[in-house]
Amino acid sequence: MQAVSAFLIPFLDIQLLGLVAAGTFAGIYIGAIPGLSVTMAVSILISFTFAWPVYPALALMIGIFMGGVYGGSRTAILLNIPGAPAAIATGLDGYPMAKKGEAGEAIGITTVMSFFGGCIGIIVLAVAAPMVSEFALKFQPRDYMLLAILGILLVGSLSSESLIKGIFAGAFGILIGTVGLDPLTIADRLTFGFSELRGGISFVAVMIGMFGISEALVQLHDVNKAAVRQQISRIVPSWSTITKYLPLSLRCSGIGVIIGALPGTGGDIAALMAYDHAKRTTRNPEVPFGEGAREGLVAPETANNAAVGGAFIPMMTLGIPGDAVTAIMIGALFIHGLNPGPMLMIDKPDMFWFIVGALTLANVFMLVFGLTGIRFFVKVVETPRSVLIPVIILLSIVGAYAVKSSLVDVYWMLGFGVLGYFMKLYGFQLGPVILGVILSRLLDDNWRRAIISDQESLPKLLKGIVTSPLSLVLFSAVLFILLAPLWRMVKARRAG
DSSP states (O other), rough: HHHHHHHHHHOHHHHHHHHHHHHHHHHHOOOOTTOOHHHHHHHHHHHHTTTSOHHHHHHHHHHHHHHHHHHHHHHHHHTOOOOSGGHHHHHHHHHHHHHHTTTHHHHHHHHHHHHHHHHHHHHHHHHHHHHHHHHHOOHHHHHHHHHHHHHHHHHHHHHHSHHHHHHHHHHHHHHHHTEOOOOOOOOEEEOOOOOGTTTTTOHHHHHHHHHHHHHHHHGGGTTOOOOOOOOOOOOOHHHHOOOOOOOHHHHHHHHHHHHHTTTTOHHHHHOOOOOOOHHHHHOOSSSSSSOOOOOOHHHHHHHHHEEEEEEEHHHHSSSSSSSSHHHHHHHHHHHOOOOSSSHHHHOHHHHHHHHHHHHHHHHHHHHHHTSSOOOHHHHHHTTOOHHHHHHHHHHHHHHHHHHHHHHHHHHHHHHHHHHHHHHHTTTOSSSSHHHHHHHHHHHHHHHHHHHHHTTOOHHHHHHHHHHHHHHHHHHHHHHHHHHHHHHHHHHHHOOO
16 A cells, blocks of 8 residues: 555655656756756756755656657657667667658657556566565675676677776776775775865766766867758557557567666667667568668567566666666666665655656656657757757756765866866776776675674685675676677687
């Protein structure tokens, strides 16, 4: 009964309902406009909502998250410019449909299938997360330490062309997260004698800089690029079209939930894997893939929205972010005095069911807003980049300053923005850096606890890893990710 009442909170409270609606609406357009990302929007939003009660803050963030994942498909279809990484695969067949005058049908299919994928992800979250939470109570400190390492390695290996670059970016994030006073000994750590560093580097400043300023700098390369105009016709797909692709959407929703639940992955990986699955399993498509195949829209759009629900599973049960946005939400929960993980679901079960309810409501609003306002959307998406870039920079500065009213955070934000820009130029992913910052505390604290619980003996810690089935599985996964590239290299040399 308590679960039902907590689930209905966002539906019955007019303020929360309005915030979810506003967040979803804004997320659709933020995700659709090239140069604006959902991660950047949520990272900026956290600095404006840290003084709010926790329910309104989460309601707005969840709406932006759900709407933004879907919104990237709009520009992918209309302009062949994915508004978000999760929409890269959508553009492969969506844009050819638009060039044939079928943009309305393409948008309709993506909207309905995104809604369907979102429903599957939320259902799995509601059913599976409590069971995962009970299992998570069996975790020892060494298991959380291995989980943190695994999360960073996963995002490094799956979202980057080079595993070495991914590991380096994650390690750099951990290094940033360890700056300040040692939580155990209260000794200065990597402060270099500067008192300003004793409180550590604000992860909000790092996130806003990496995702906000760096994006603005990247967009300067194409500041004068003209937008393409597109005529919009009928959007709502027929019922026969929906039922025809239902089996494919179910399979791809499963892929999305699984990939979304892996720490550090997200909708972009899920969408690409689902698109590959659709190409391999669809034997006789009406239109070839890459030329406007409807299956090429159904697969990635169900997967990337199902991944939203999946991403909340490790966040709520283990305190491990499923992707960059849930990493920021973990920061939001910390700011509001909550600790994501198995004890949160036991001590605050209403928080879990509130999040499930807000996700459900946001998914409904996504369907409503997705099937309306298309003509107005085309005008918004044609906003000149010369206007967007100053707005991004201004919001980033205000957002970094608002957390502590500190110019030092603004300087850090600008510095990390420039650093993020050069990292992008040289092929480094920013996701592992942010996850490294977020997971550094989890890794550091549980490394200390594991050593202390094993009487400060590294051999005993290693023995515990080998003798515990759960620890051994996690340790094996870490070794597999590290050694797999070497194995592929050896096979390639033998084949050559």
